[in-house]
Amino acid sequence: MSQRSIRLWCALLSLKASLLFGYGIVKLNPRYERMLLHDDAAVLGVGIYGIVSLTHASLLEPSKGETLRQVVLKKWIKGDGHHQASNEFDVMMRLSSQSPYFAEPIGIISKGDVHERSYQLVMEYGGQDLQHYVMERGGTLPIPEVMRIGYQLALALEVLASNEVCHSDLKPANLTIRDNQIKIIDWGSSRALGIAQRTMDGTPIFSSPELIEGQACSKSDMFSVGLILYFLTTGKYLPEELRGTPFPNSFSALFFMANTEDPEPSYAGCFAKTLAVFQLVPELAACKDKEIGFRSFLRSMVHPTPSFRPSHREAISFFASHLH
Ligand SMILES: Nc1ncnc2c1ncn2[C@@H]1O[C@H](COP(=O)(O)OP(=O)(O)OP(=O)(O)O)[C@@H](O)[C@H]1O
Ligand SMILES: [Mg+2]
Secondary structure, rough: OHHHHHHHHHHHHHHHHHHHOEEEEEOOOOOOOOOEEEEOEEEEEEEEOOEEEEEEEEEEEEOOEEEEEEEEEEOOOOOOHHHHHHHHHHHHHHHHHOOOOOOOOEHHHHHHOOOOOOOOOEEEEOEHHHHHHHHHOOOOOHHHHHHHHHHHHHHHHHHHHHEEEEEOOOHHHEEEOOOOEEOOOOOOOOOEOOOOOOOOOOOOOHOOOHOOOOOOOOOOHHHHHHHHHHHHHHHOHHHHHOOOOOOOOOOHHHHHHHHHHHHHHHHHHHHHHHHHHHHHHHHHHHHOHHHHHHHHHHHOOOOOHHHHHOOHHHHHHHHHHOOO
């Protein structure tokens, strides 16, 4: 028996008591030769569609040997779990090797018998999600930190666009942060560009006008990132700012737009107001001189017409030049 196998068996024996049993591996990221899940899952969150928990896995990589890693399990409780897990796994597999800002997929496991089988996506733990992260810091982040996040997201968006993929549901809860590094998660709504979809399944509050109409384009995620950076800077979603308009808040405004028979006139009006808001928000209006550029850049990111939004290169250069 080689030294490496002995080391592996010793590691396995010491872990045996805590390993999770009774699952099958449906897919495994080819980077790994073996994955052993531990039986210490703690629930991170329960949503409408599934349960997400944090656990550990021993992962064997031919070049590095075995490592113990924190991993996330995402289990679907509604719909076709196999299909959903596979879709998410496949898009993550395609993209994660191209950028450090996408969470790495590790595998898919199944549990149960033919009558009641459930599927779980196993992926790297990206840290706390940005929604909780910003709340824990009093609701806003300092502008230099927002710039750093903007820079990472701009780099990630460029990779997405070059792969002709739109994430379609970028929002603080779908981004994680650990050691100042962002990871994009939740690829369930992602789609290939150029394929029209009648329905939108992202989150209207962060969605671009064209996405709500089912027409994702290479600049749709840019709009969402503009709103995310706005949220991180001011601690506010747009709804509060849009009060006093014909719609009580932009969430219902966007839903209204998505469902109305003839969205055109009010649609344009709503987004013109969105732009005006960016000039009026005191937190942004009070930005110091060198941050004024940030305010107008954010405004251009959320332009209702995609072609008026900055290019991915422009976004990368803008945030790079504001890194401290
Ligand atoms: N890889 C990960 N690393 C860290 N936290 C994660 C990870 N994946 C998911 N989470 C946590 O679990 C939450 C829900 O995960 P995810 O967004 O993938 O599921 P979802 O069912 O689509 O949720 P929702 O419908 O609310 O968007 C995230 O907001 C985040 O807090
Ligand atoms: Mg989510």
